[in-house]
Amino acid sequence: MSAVLEPATLSPEMLHRMDAYWRAANYLSVGQIYLFDNPLLKRPLRIDDIKHMLLGHWGTTPGQSFIYVHLNRVIKKYDLDMIYVSGPGHGGPAVVANTYLEGTYSEIYPDISQDEAGLQKLFLQFSFPGGIPSHASPETPGSIHEGGELGYSLSHSFGAVFDNPDLIVACVVGDGEAETGPLATAWHSNKFLNAATDGAVLPILHLNGYKIANPTVLARIEREELEQLLRGYGWTPYFVEGDDPELMHEAMATTLDRAIEQIKHIRHDARVNENSTRPRWPMIVLKSPKGWTGPKVVDGVPIEGTFHAHQVPLSNPAIHPEHLGLLEDWLRSYRPEELFNEDGRLKPELAELAPEGDRRMGANPHANGGMLLRDLRMPDFRDYAEDVPEPGVRGIGDTHVLGPFVRDVMKRNAEQRNFRVFGPDETASNGLEAVFDFTNRQWDARTIPNDEFLASDGRVLDSMLSEHQCEGWLEGYLLTGRHGLFNCYEAFIHIIDSMFNQHAKWLKVTSGLPWRRKIASLNYLLASHVWRQDHNGFTHQDPGFIDHVVNKKASVVRVYFPPDANCLLSVMDHCLRSRHYVNVVIAGKHPAPQWLPMDAAIEHCTAGIGVWQWASNDQSGDQDGKPDVVMACCGDVPTLETLAAVSILREHLPELKIRLVNVVDLMKLQPQSEHPHGLSDSDFDKLFTDDKPIIFAFHAYPSLIHQLTYRRTNHKNLHVRGYKEEGTITTPFDMTVLNDLDRFHLVMDTIDRLPQTGQPGVRLKQRLQAKLIEHGQYIRKHGRDMPEIRDWKWGKTMTARKN
Amino acid sequence: MSAVLEPATLSPEMLHRMDAYWRAANYLSVGQIYLFDNPLLKRPLRIDDIKHMLLGHWGTTPGQSFIYVHLNRVIKKYDLDMIYVSGPGHGGPAVVANTYLEGTYSEIYPDISQDEAGLQKLFLQFSFPGGIPSHASPETPGSIHEGGELGYSLSHSFGAVFDNPDLIVACVVGDGEAETGPLATAWHSNKFLNAATDGAVLPILHLNGYKIANPTVLARIEREELEQLLRGYGWTPYFVEGDDPELMHEAMATTLDRAIEQIKHIRHDARVNENSTRPRWPMIVLKSPKGWTGPKVVDGVPIEGTFHAHQVPLSNPAIHPEHLGLLEDWLRSYRPEELFNEDGRLKPELAELAPEGDRRMGANPHANGGMLLRDLRMPDFRDYAEDVPEPGVRGIGDTHVLGPFVRDVMKRNAEQRNFRVFGPDETASNGLEAVFDFTNRQWDARTIPNDEFLASDGRVLDSMLSEHQCEGWLEGYLLTGRHGLFNCYEAFIHIIDSMFNQHAKWLKVTSGLPWRRKIASLNYLLASHVWRQDHNGFTHQDPGFIDHVVNKKASVVRVYFPPDANCLLSVMDHCLRSRHYVNVVIAGKHPAPQWLPMDAAIEHCTAGIGVWQWASNDQSGDQDGKPDVVMACCGDVPTLETLAAVSILREHLPELKIRLVNVVDLMKLQPQSEHPHGLSDSDFDKLFTDDKPIIFAFHAYPSLIHQLTYRRTNHKNLHVRGYKEEGTITTPFDMTVLNDLDRFHLVMDTIDRLPQTGQPGVRLKQRLQAKLIEHGQYIRKHGRDMPEIRDWKWGKTMTARKN
Numbered sequence A, B: 001m002s003a004v005l006e007p008a009t010l011s012p013e014m015l016h017r018m019d020a021y022w023r024a025a026n027y028l029s030v031g032q033i034y035l036f037d038n039p040l041l042k043r044p045l046r047i048d049d050i051k052h053m054l055l056g057h058w059g060t061t062p063g064q065s066f067i068y069v070h071l072n073r074v075i076k077k078y079d080l081d082m083i084y085v086s087g088p089g090h091g092g093p094a095v096v097a098n099t100y101l102e103g104t105y106s107e108i109y110p111d112i113s114q115d116e117a118g119l120q121k122l123f124l125q126f127s128f129p130g131g132i133p134s135h136a137s138p139e140t141p142g143s144i145h146e147g148g149e150l151g152y153s154l155s156h157s158f159g160a161v162f163d164n165p166d167l168i169v170a171c172v173v174g175d176g177e178a179e180t181g182p183l184a185t186a187w188h189s190n191k192f193l194n195a196a197t198d199g200a201v202l203p204i205l206h207l208n209g210y211k212i213a214n215p216t217v218l219a220r221i222e223r224e225e226l227e228q229l230l231r232g233y234g235w236t237p238y239f240v241e242g243d244d245p246e247l248m249h250e251a252m253a254t255t256l257d258r259a260i261e262q263i264k265h266i267r268h269d270a271r272v273n274e275n276s277t278r279p280r281w282p283m284i285v286l287k288s289p290k291g292w293t294g295p296k297v298v299d300g301v302p303i304e305g306t307f308h309a310h311q312v313p314l315s316n317p318a319i320h321p322e323h324l325g326l327l328e329d330w331l332r333s334y335r336p337e338e339l340f341n342e343d344g345r346l347k348p349e350l351a352e353l354a355p356e357g358d359r360r361m362g363a364n365p366h367a368n369g370g371m372l373l374r375d376l377r378m379p380d381f382r383d384y385a386e387d388v389p390e391p392g393v394r395g396i397g398d399t400h401v402l403g404p405f406v407r408d409v410m411k412r413n414a415e416q417r418n419f420r421v422f423g424p425d426e427t428a429s430n431g432l433e434a435v436f437d438f439t440n441r442q443w444d445a446r447t448i449p450n451d452e453f454l455a456s457d458g459r460v461l462d463s464m465l466s467e468h469q470c471e472g473w474l475e476g477y478l479l480t481g482r483h484g485l486f487n488c489y490e491a492f493i494h495i496i497d498s499m500f501n502q503h504a505k506w507l508k509v510t511s512g513l514p515w516r517r518k519i520a521s522l523n524y525l526l527a528s529h530v531w532r533q534d535h536n537g538f539t540h541q542d543p544g545f546i547d548h549v550v551n552k553k554a555s556v557v558r559v560y561f562p563p564d565a566n567c568l569l570s571v572m573d574h575c576l577r578s579r580h581y582v583n584v585v586i587a588g589k590h591p592a593p594q595w596l597p598m599d600a601a602i603e604h605c606t607a608g609i610g611v612w613q614w615a616s617n618d619q620s621g622d623q624d625g626k627p628d629v630v631m632a633c634c635g636d637v638p639t640l641e642t643l644a645a646v647s648i649l650r651e652h653l654p655e656l657k658i659r660l661v662n663v664v665d666l667m668k669l670q671p672q673s674e675h676p677h678g679l680s681d682s683d684f685d686k687l688f689t690d691d692k693p694i695i696f697a698f699h700a701y702p703s704l705i706h707q708l709t710y711r712r713t714n715h716k717n718l719h720v721r722g723y724k725e726e727g728t729i730t731t732p733f734d735m736t737v738l739n740d741l742d743r744f745h746l747v748m749d750t751i752d753r754l755p756q757t758g759q760p761g762v763r764l765k766q767r768l769q770a771k772l773i774e775h776g777q778y779i780r781k782h783g784r785d786m787p788e789i790r791d792w793k794w795g796k797t798m799t800a801r802k803n
Helices: A012-034 A061-078 A092-101 A104-108 A116-125 A153-161 A181-192 A223-232 A245-271 A321-332 A365-371 A398-412 A467-479 A491-510 A545-549 A565-577 A598-607 A636-652 A681-688 A702-709 A732-738 A743-753 A755-782 B012-034 B061-078 B092-102 B104-108 B116-125 B153-161 B181-192 B223-232 B245-271 B321-333 B365-371 B398-412 B467-479 B491-510 B545-549 B565-577 B598-607 B636-652 B681-688 B702-709 B732-738 B743-753 B755-782
Strands: A081-086 A167-174 A200-206 A236-241 A282-287 A419-422 A483-489 A522-527 A557-560 A582-586 A609-611 A629-634 A658-663 A694-698 A718-721 B081-086 B167-174 B200-206 B236-241 B282-287 B419-422 B483-489 B522-527 B557-560 B582-586 B609-611 B629-634 B658-663 B694-698 B718-721
Touching (some): A012 A061, A012 A092, A012 A245, A012 A321, A061 A081, A061 A245, A061 A282, A081 A092, A081 A365, A092 A104, A153 A167, A153 A181, A153 A467, A181 A200, A181 B181, A200 A245, A223 B223, A236 A245, A398 A522, A467 A483, A483 A565, A491 A582, A491 B491, A522 A565, A545 A557, A545 A702, A557 A565, A565 A582, A565 A598, A598 A609, A609 A681, A629 A636, A629 A681, A636 A694, A636 A732, A636 A743, A636 A755, A694 A702, A694 A743, A702 B702, A718 A743, A732 A743, B012 B061, B012 B092, B012 B116, B012 B245, B012 B321, B061 B092, B061 B200, B061 B282, B081 B092, B081 B153, B081 B365, B092 B104, B153 B167, B153 B181, B153 B467, B200 B245, B223 B236, B223 B282, B245 B282, B365 B467, B398 B419, B398 B565, B419 B467, B467 B483, B467 B491, B467 B522, B483 B565, B491 B522, B491 B582, B545 B557, B545 B582, B565 B582, B598 B609, B609 B681, B629 B636, B629 B681, B629 B743, B636 B658, B636 B694, B636 B732, B636 B743, B636 B755, B694 B702, B702 B718, B718 B743, B732 B743, B732 B755, B743 B755
Parallel strands (some): A081 A167, A167 A200, A200 A282, A236 A282, A419 A483, A483 A522, A557 A582, A629 A658, A629 A694, B081 B167, B167 B200, B236 B282, B419 B483, B483 B522, B557 B582, B629 B694, B694 B718
Antiparallel strands (some): A609 A658, B609 B658
8 A cells, every 4th residue: 555655645533533434334234234122232232132033234234334434535525426336235234324324314214313213213124024125225315226136336327427427426346246247348338438528437346255155256366367357448446455444444545535536637638638538447446354344253153254244144143142242242343332422313523524415425316316307308209200191101111210200309408418329239220320310329449430420429329239238327327317218129128137127126116205206217119129030030039028027017117019100209209208117119120011190190109009990891980880800910010911911801801890909008908907008998898899809910929918918808709919939030921921920810810710701711711821832932932022912002902991 | 470480380282272261161151141043153143143132141251261260270180179159140151151161061951962053052041031040050060059149159168168178169259249248257257167177168259340330349449458358357368360361371370279289288287287276278369350351342331341241241233233243253252163163062172171070060069969968867856855744844945955966966977077056156045055065166266265165176156146157158068968957046037038038949949950969958946036035125026037938939948836845856856857948946945834745746746736635625536526716826935825825714614615726837727739738628627627716826927827827718717816026125924915925815815706605704804804914013013924924834723634
């Protein structure tokens, strides 16, 4: 440590006070894990002062409190706008203790007051029924990152600092967490940060050496290797290492000052000197013992500095009475009487170490992003409408129509800098290339001639091939009060299934906390979907993300299948304005028929489901009219195939009364009792009848439709076609044939359910079976679909029947 | 390049021949992408020689062929046992071309013969309906890694070399792929490799600079940073860089020799000198232009060496006639007349460059693992049985009973070294600590005193906190003909949802390829499940992996819920013996009641579903007897709560005839037409009646049961309770209360559906509602469940009624 040679950063008095503050945080942490009563140890500890179930994780806690106390000092010294992200799992006691000590906890939860009674409640509630979890959970002031599942702390932190030029996120990365894939690649986020217009992330790799039962990899490689690794990731690492608190305080203070000054220097260089070289941002490696300051040895087993410190070091004082004495010794080792007044309040000379007001990390509004959220300035999506003079006109690809709208959302919000598009190298591939008319991809690494749309001030985060980073960055961006859109191949959104889980859980819990303000929705645009993986094949086909999504709380999840471009515009406008949901929008990017003029599209999307009269020949406008069959469809390709099937049926079996129902908002299908969007049973029955066959062509796995509708009156007559895990590289139409979703199968399904079609029905089936054989022969010879499929257009033989 | 100073590795003649071989591979690759006919260019290229749909990815292909050709040389020179893993997406043309040139392709697919007719078919089938995909798909000889989704090449490669001491996997890592999280952490796999008993992975980072539309991060950081990064990951990188083929051949040959010799040296050092220091294995960074040797500029746009080379450089000769000439020039630039005889066969002086027989990478049996698969030596699982003298005796935790069985599977197969346990730092936490009686965790990084169960010859791969690595390693291990078990927390198995997808797709496709031999099943043990996350809370609760699993082909997926330890033993024995499935087994680790003696457990698990007569009081043994209600349960906690509910009902409403059905094999519920395990409708109706209420307590999300059973006769009377996304840190019993799955709710549900219970039913409901309030008060006061819940034991009041 250089502290020996230079003037000390901390005066002895300051060091003493900071150590006392740290001891107070540690005392509160141990108290949370163990104490049922006797919070100030005013009397000797008794067995009934201890909770029955001892749940918690001591290991990471003292190190995190150490960091927090030191961050408080630099926040005050440099007047920093800083929040804290707790990456290691189960660091809750540290964050709760520190936000309690700084006062924010009691402001939000007045019942947990800054006195002896409040202390007792603070201790009791931790990991206790009716209380709080053991992570930096949504209930924890100052948290945007629960850290229950590991691996996303750095991505969240980068998301938070994009477009927040004054913000610093101090991100504690656990050395266990650091072994996860998402974290291992997140270090590269520094190639996507603009020192002039974004804030800074200060990673603090907490090398306490152990996970649950194993050492960590980064603690057991050579120091030289670790330093190479971090420098290779593009960082400038500073090491703070030891276990003697006095030396460690001085080392940490000196190092933090150095890091903050380096961040300020980088900012100045970028903002004043306009230096655009990618900086090597500072980071800290804090190597301290796991379970630091806790019991050294229990029952002959070393605890401090080993994985045995991971959870509760003294696990059962009720059974091992000698543990009670050890626990009391441990608690008293922090000398609570020096830290708290008689009434349980932190002594004023310690309390003044914390920052004030919004500078307190527990009170910083960035960590309760809804407080900072401003509405987007929205262009009128009607202005981007496709002209649809008649159903079936050929479109350019639905997401290509959406592109200019998204571009203009970016443009209109360029000044307030609160909207971004995220994608794993797929934004152009997904049809949103129009955004590059206005902005670039944010990229801070080297550029060379012939690069396209790369710039350090780009607003599209699309240049890293990692769904995990896109998701993590966007979550961090939303959680700090901004808006965004994640575009992704449908199949590979499963890569972030587990991240979606955690975000949906966060939304569910925060929507029940009055002090947590609502944030913008997490919007997914899944283009490049299962039906049009013509050149990628089976590995790129999986429409099951929505099955995963609908398992989460109905109050936070929404799924949309706009059948054409105007519907996509209407749906996306709605999603971008919404709050506190996860919206999944599935749309096509390939040229495809358009069905609805904008007014009709708006009406249809607002209803979320409805009859397309112009394609139907029943009297569904009339309450009494009943069709012979309901042809339902959900998704762009199923809609096309259903309309083609209807067209065949109406031409060949003109007596048949057909009703066409299109579903945009998938959750309309579920009963009202299960989802707020669900249709009432009577509305559902009006659409689907109570006794007629329903042929339902669905974008995804058929079972999901059954799962959503099994309680409906007419479910017994519901026949669903969808993706059944058959596919390869083949033609677009052949993909539907492989899965029995094509127009011919849909017609045959209908005939099978309608014996009244008689001989004409039988003959039509035979003809279609022959047609399927012909199709197979044709594509194997020519490598593309038959002209009659490629050139098919709605209404060729039915113009007269259109409304 | 050092080649200037030292004697050349390649003689001019050898270099010339290798370059010709490479040109042949490139010619075949371009042919696959473009040519419909005229495979040897015997006449000038015409527009109808070109496929209608041009699908494929040129960018990565020439670099991969370059590598393959050079690997062939070292295989011959050093007589290496080597396979090839193609990490970058869409490298199919290269691998197909090379396995065709070496002869394996035509051996497997005789129709694709080594002559002009075969060439034409080879070209036509690529990315063509009825043909083959654009990746190193299952159809590709020598492939264990499709590379459709990116990120898993290194993990698969390490999985392949564990316990294969003579094998080297040459793993081409794409620089796009390298940005994914799973790949970014996979470099650390070298800390888990034993140079004495495992093979070697030779990573070749293919730095061709671009992804779909973006540059890659690793190509745009400074060379010094890249080298630091790779050294930090623990590798010794060698750089081969350029675009002049002649210089590049020499540089690659020299570097490959150096790498192979270093691998041999490391092996010798470990195996003969018994040096156990972690080696710094060699790796190669190959920096070559994307689309190398392809068109330089098309329509004024630079192609070679830019992202424009990613897919098809000349995209539409039909529309741009000048492209036809460019394509012909490009094809002829490889001088096919020098490479192939008149009959289309590769010239013998080139053909002899390939290795022979099984040394050819397309024919190496490791890449068709079923060929090497040997049955496990299985201990008799009955020997590990829990003694269950009567239903309800307290067990030690089901996975703790399983542990010794798994340990002995390891022990019995220690000699043939073909079984391993994988887990993300959770093997002890999941209750399998017994395995450490016999073996250790494999760990090749530094150890210190107080470490537990770490050794370089350990057989448990459990020391890396990465579900991605566990999954990838295990897949690689299975694909090369070995067996394994992945133990994981239930919620976090979602992290590998997308990897599971790809593996299930691989199994589906390979099961349709006669030459692909079946491999051992991928077995998941999901302990630490949703109901017992007492101390981890809401973030750790998600039972939805099985919803994801059942979307895949029924022929490859299986799901088991053993209700107690003896059932778990029976199920796991079955899974470990099975082939070519994904088996998901969900089991508890906490002390819990045991229900079945081993004989009964075997019978029950063999049936997969059945009535528990001893808990029922209907006459279900008798075909005529019909219960008033069927109480069904699936999962350990639901089984406990159901039995407790039955107990309450039988005590308080003794007239009620109750049948208890327990489900072990979830897919029994689905119709036979949908899943091979499905019960026939008549068998289902026998169990569940055709008209009586069914109260079904389920481990996971209730909708899954409806999804599986909606076609069953009595579905309308099926009432399911399960996890409904409610949870926090609380007591075990309170978790069931929060989700209405507890015994009291189950009784109330029953009464609600049975008006005949009359006043006694109403009074019982009232009493149970009061009990639930009492429960809430108790846990909030005491922090644990009421004694009557904790101490509840089946049969206390019903001994007389037991069979």
